[in-house]
Every structure is written in C-alpha cells, then in structure tokens.
Amino acid sequence: MATKLHHFAFLPILLPLLHLLTSSLTAVDAAKILGLFAHPSESHFAVMQSLMMELAKREHNVTVYSSHRLNERVENLKEVIIEPEFPFWKHLLEVTDSQTGGLQKLSQLAESSMQKSLAAVGATAVDYFLSNAAVQKLLRLPVKEFDYDLVIVDLFYTESLLAVGHFYNKPTVAIVSTNFESYMQHVLEQMVPAACSPNDYETYQPAMGYWQRLGAIRGCLSRRKQFVKSNWGAQEQLMRKHFAHFKGVNELNIATLQAELAILLLNSHVPLMTLRPLLANTIAAGGMHIRPPRELPWPIRRFLDESRAGVIYMNLGNEQHCGDIPKPLLHLLVNTLGKLKERVLWTCHDHTAMKDLPANFMVQHAVAQADILAHPHVRVFIMNGDLLSLQEGIVRHVPMIGVPIFRNEVRNMALAVRLGVGIQLNHDNLTEVSLKWALQALKEDSTYPLSIRQVGTAFRDRPLGAVETCMYWMDYVLRHQGGVQLKTLGIGMPSSQLHLFDLFMYYFAVALLIVGVLAGGFYGAIVFLKRRETEKMYSKLS
Structure with a gap:
C-alpha cells in the first residue's frame, strides 16, 4: 500500500509537466495581426469585433482599420478609425434611384440589378477606405517594414483588399459574415458543376429533369459571368489604382487572390446552413459574433x-x-x-x-x-x-x-x-x-x-465553439506556413474546365468523326450497290 502511494506522490509534479507538454503542441507565440474592414455595415462589423477582441485577449498584437470602434480598451490592440463612415445605404438608394420609395422600392429590384448595384456601391466604399490617409500610409510601407504575420479582411464586395496579403507575401484570412447564396458561390469556388451545386440550395431538387438541369446550369453560369464582370472588374480597377506602385499589379486578378486565401471563415453552420461541398480551408463557424452575455446597463x-x-x-x-x-x-x-x-x-x-x-x-x-x-x-x-x-x-x-x-x-x-x-x-x-x-x-x-x-x-453542437473554431484555424495558419497544406490547386480554374466543356468537346469531336465515318461508309455502300445494279442492268441489255 505504501508503495502504491509512493507512485501517486509524483502526480502533482507530472500533471503540470504533461499539461505543459500538450499545450506546447498548439501554442502560438504572440503574432502581429492586421484587420482591414472596409465594409461600413455595423452588423457586419459585429462579427469582426468579436474575433479581433478575442485575438487581442489572447495576447496577439492587433491593429484594426475600420469605420467602427471596438468599444473596449485592450493594451495590445490599436484602432485606426476611418471617419466619417461611408454612407453605404444612401449611395445604394441613389445608384438604384430608390430615394423616394426607400428600402421597399429597393427590395423590388431584379436580382441581376441588385447584384450590379451592390458591386458598384461596394467598389465605391472600398475606394473611400483605401483613399484614407492612414490606409495609404500603410500601403506605402516597404515590404521589409510590413511586419504583420496575418491579414484579416471582411469579404463582401471588398476583394481588392486581398491584394495586401499578396504584395506583402502574408497569409490572408477572409470572413464572410453573410449568407447571400449568389455571392457565396463565387467566393467558395467549389469546383463542383453548377447542376450539382446550384446557387439556391434551399430550393434545389436532386431529381430534376433534363430541361430543369439545363436551366439551372445556364442560370448559374450567367450569374457567375455577371459577378465576374461587375464585381471583380470593379475590384480589379481599384487594385490598379491603389496598388499601382507594386510590380505586377496589371497582371493580377481576383481569381488569383482568392486562390491564395489561407482560410475562409463562414458565419454559418448547420442546421442554419444547407449542407454543401466545402473545401478544406473553408470553415463553417456560424455564430462567431455571439459571446457569453455580459451585464446590461x-x-x-x-x-x-x-x-x-x-x-x-x-x-x-x-x-x-x-x-x-x-x-x-x-x-x-x-x-x-x-x-x-x-x-x-x-x-x-x-x-x-x-x-x-x-x-x-x-x-x-x-x-x-x-x-x-x-x-x-x-x-x-x-x-x-x-x-x-x-x-x-x-x-x-x-x-x-x-x-x-x-x-x-x-x-x-x-x-x-x-x-x-x-x-x-x-x-x-x-x-x-x-x-x-x-x-x-x-x-x-x-x-x-x-x-x-x-x-x-x-x-x-460542434467540437469547438464558433469563436474557438476561428481561433484554432487562425493559429493553424500561423503555425504552418500560412496554411499552404489546406489550399486546393484547382481553385480558380476556368468555367470551361470546371464543367468539363473542353473534355466534352473532345468526345463530341470523336463522336462526330465516328458518325461521319459511318455515314461516309453507308453512303459509299449505297453508291457501290447502285453502281453494281447499273452495271448488271447494262450487261443484260448488251
């Protein structure tokens, strides 16, 4: 009995050592993290606020550029406020000529018109953000002086901000705080044919007929084409304007920047999110803005x-x-x-x-x-x-x-x-x-x-809470060379390759050749038989 107790006497020493050993496997040294949040929506910023405050409380050195204040004081957190706040909804009403009818008139716009308007106003908001003197000073830093370890952006018609991580060669984390299906599809770039992965998952029926499937893929490709033209086109113009001092900016496109994303955090989760294919670096972390309740005033x-x-x-x-x-x-x-x-x-x-x-x-x-x-x-x-x-x-x-x-x-x-x-x-x-x-x-x-x-x-009900999930994957990126292990090489492939159109052209050409050979052989056989009959007829007459 005394011997057994003697063995257990080492537990007070062993347990802290074991804890130290296991925690060291996941520990991340204090990193310098830059948050760029150009979208002026207060509800969007609620998500960013929660995550940036949590990063600061975990002893990372955090710098935030935004038009909203975090409303909490943390020693290792710096705020750069872009004032005055960009009037996003006022501009959207002006662009859509909806000032008289307000939101009711705006809501009656066709989906394509709404997407174009959001892309135009989104680009204007980002231009306003990037034109700010404090942001311009940041963008003019020499590469050697840009000592941030991680860049975080709010991704909602703000894709040009991804250029910061690209030109300074820093891993970038993007956060999508909304669930707009037609927008999300382009952000995720799932590499799944549109008929199998439609924009509107909520009304998708697996047993669609031929013409329904044809309509689904035509609609999806049309929306993607419009999105690339209206949103990506405007964002690429902003890149060429505000990043003109970087080499290679004219050849850079949004598809390349999205392919470089370390991780994409989605503010959604089942059962509020319909299941769909997700890449390894696309993390569903719905509710990331919800913290334990605090005392009310x-x-x-x-x-x-x-x-x-x-x-x-x-x-x-x-x-x-x-x-x-x-x-x-x-x-x-x-x-x-x-x-x-x-x-x-x-x-x-x-x-x-x-x-x-x-x-x-x-x-x-x-x-x-x-x-x-x-x-x-x-x-x-x-x-x-x-x-x-x-x-x-x-x-x-x-x-x-x-x-x-x-x-x-x-x-x-x-x-x-x-x-x-x-x-x-x-x-x-x-x-x-x-x-x-x-x-x-x-x-x-x-x-x-x-x-x-x-x-x-x-x-x-998930292995980690929403905020803990985000923290884990951000630490993963910091620990493992920018999360290169999570990136899929196929992201950004052209639609013709994504939907196998180029391969089907080959099979169509082969099928056409076979049909041509068969048709030629059949035609030749008919000509040959007619000639034989003609020769027999002439031989009898002679």
Whole structure:
C-alpha cells in the first residue's frame, strides 16, 4: 500500500509537466495581426469585433482599420478609425434611384440589378477606405517594414483588399459574415458543376429533369459571368489604382487572390446552413459574433427586470433609421405594441428622434443585442430576418417574428419557419390583426420554445465553439506556413474546365468523326450497290 502511494506522490509534479507538454503542441507565440474592414455595415462589423477582441485577449498584437470602434480598451490592440463612415445605404438608394420609395422600392429590384448595384456601391466604399490617409500610409510601407504575420479582411464586395496579403507575401484570412447564396458561390469556388451545386440550395431538387438541369446550369453560369464582370472588374480597377506602385499589379486578378486565401471563415453552420461541398480551408463557424452575455446597463436591466409580464424586443435592422420607417407601418407597430401588457425594448440608431412613445416602450442603441436577448424576461423578438439576428435569437432561445424586406431576409425567415423557431409576416400587408395573431401564437404555442431549444442545441453542437473554431484555424495558419497544406490547386480554374466543356468537346469531336465515318461508309455502300445494279442492268441489255 505504501508503495502504491509512493507512485501517486509524483502526480502533482507530472500533471503540470504533461499539461505543459500538450499545450506546447498548439501554442502560438504572440503574432502581429492586421484587420482591414472596409465594409461600413455595423452588423457586419459585429462579427469582426468579436474575433479581433478575442485575438487581442489572447495576447496577439492587433491593429484594426475600420469605420467602427471596438468599444473596449485592450493594451495590445490599436484602432485606426476611418471617419466619417461611408454612407453605404444612401449611395445604394441613389445608384438604384430608390430615394423616394426607400428600402421597399429597393427590395423590388431584379436580382441581376441588385447584384450590379451592390458591386458598384461596394467598389465605391472600398475606394473611400483605401483613399484614407492612414490606409495609404500603410500601403506605402516597404515590404521589409510590413511586419504583420496575418491579414484579416471582411469579404463582401471588398476583394481588392486581398491584394495586401499578396504584395506583402502574408497569409490572408477572409470572413464572410453573410449568407447571400449568389455571392457565396463565387467566393467558395467549389469546383463542383453548377447542376450539382446550384446557387439556391434551399430550393434545389436532386431529381430534376433534363430541361430543369439545363436551366439551372445556364442560370448559374450567367450569374457567375455577371459577378465576374461587375464585381471583380470593379475590384480589379481599384487594385490598379491603389496598388499601382507594386510590380505586377496589371497582371493580377481576383481569381488569383482568392486562390491564395489561407482560410475562409463562414458565419454559418448547420442546421442554419444547407449542407454543401466545402473545401478544406473553408470553415463553417456560424455564430462567431455571439459571446457569453455580459451585464446590461442599469437602466435597461431595471426596465427588463421589472417587466413581470415579459418583454418584446424589436430591431428592424440597420439599413434605415426608425424615423425613416414608413409612417403607416410605424404607427401600426407603436399602436399595436403600445396596448400590450408586456414591455417593448426597441433598438434604433436614431433613438433620440423617437418621441411620444407609449409608456411601455423604451428605445436604446448602444447595448449589444445578444446581451438583451439573453435576459430571461425577453419572450419575443421582432426583427427583419437578418442572418446575425436569426442566429442570436436561436442561441438565446427567443422565438422570432420576422418582417423581411430583401430576398436574403425572406430566405432567412423561410428557414426560421421551416425550423419552427419563428413566424414570417408580409411586410407589404402587415396589419394589427396579423401582428397580434403572431404574438399570441409565439406566447401560447409550446412548440416554438421547444423547437428553438432543439435547433439552438444542434447549432452549438460542434467540437469547438464558433469563436474557438476561428481561433484554432487562425493559429493553424500561423503555425504552418500560412496554411499552404489546406489550399486546393484547382481553385480558380476556368468555367470551361470546371464543367468539363473542353473534355466534352473532345468526345463530341470523336463522336462526330465516328458518325461521319459511318455515314461516309453507308453512303459509299449505297453508291457501290447502285453502281453494281447499273452495271448488271447494262450487261443484260448488251
């Protein structure tokens, strides 16, 4: 017995040594990380903010160029604010001539027109970002003085930013914080034929007929061609303008830059993402912007705590100010929700402009939405169908009422309805009756709380959490020579090769040759037989 105890006496010494040994296998020395976030959307930046703060807290030296502030002080984090913020949605309304009709008119644009407009305004936003004096100073650094170890960019009509990693020979991580299918397909470049990997996975039917498959591949190729022309073309012009001092910029294209990506982080995950082929360096990490809930400011916490009847939380998106909501819809929301016994917490950018609201209303802007949804008194979430909001509602187990405007929002709410976590109301004919019905259904039907807990559990069920997954793969890139082991050589191949058109031309030529030989032989045989008959006929006459 004494001998056994003697052996165990070494455990206090061995365990720390074992821990040190195993942790050293994955440890990464403090790296210098550069974040370039040109897209001015506040919701997009919520994803970037979460990741950059986590990198800084893990003792990396982080520098962020953005038009939004991180709102937290960390010693090893430097912020370069691009001010004033680029008015993205204002420019989009001007480009599409939708100033009078606002978002409603904008949402009625054809898909192709919307993609062209987004590409044009996206390029203008990136041009504004790259023209900033602080960014220009960064881009003018000699290669030897550019001592960052990793470059991180927000990839949404901002592809020209990938040139920074290319010209300074640094590994680049791109983050896609949205799930626009027609945009994602080009970003991922899956090397799967379009008929097998269509843009719209949600409505894809495997047992399509011949003409349906033909229409699918024609539509996919048409969208890709337009995307390359409108978005990549504009981004390549920006490269030639802002990176003109680098050798070889005129020969560089976006396809090459995307092929050089170390990893691509997608803010999506099953069951909110329909399964599809993913390359090894394409990482699904949905919910990366959702952190553990933090304490709410006292006024908001008291407002929520004292609402024994429950709270309805409302956020209709960052695309427009609450004061710009069409007056009939604004009056409908205020009058209907103002009659309820529940309290209503409303997030608005222009919170100071909202006057004469009912007594059960409170308007705020600065508090993180995910922290509000984590409060136990929040029972219903009224929102616009934004992907980040959908993820936050599911993770916090708050059923949703969606009033979507744009196509991606409509798709997100259709997914929410399919999963049983929300109700979709039509934006054009929203009435007091339909809104009351939806609120009553979410409060009284027990299937919604049950379904959202099941979906939330499935969404979080993965080897590592969303942020931990991102941290692991960024460290992987830093540990292993920029993640070259993950890159697929076929990325960026021409569509003719991707869809085997050039190979099928060979088989078509062979088939044509065989048919030609057979036709020639058949024709020759007929001529020969006719000649024999003619000769026999003449021989009889003679």
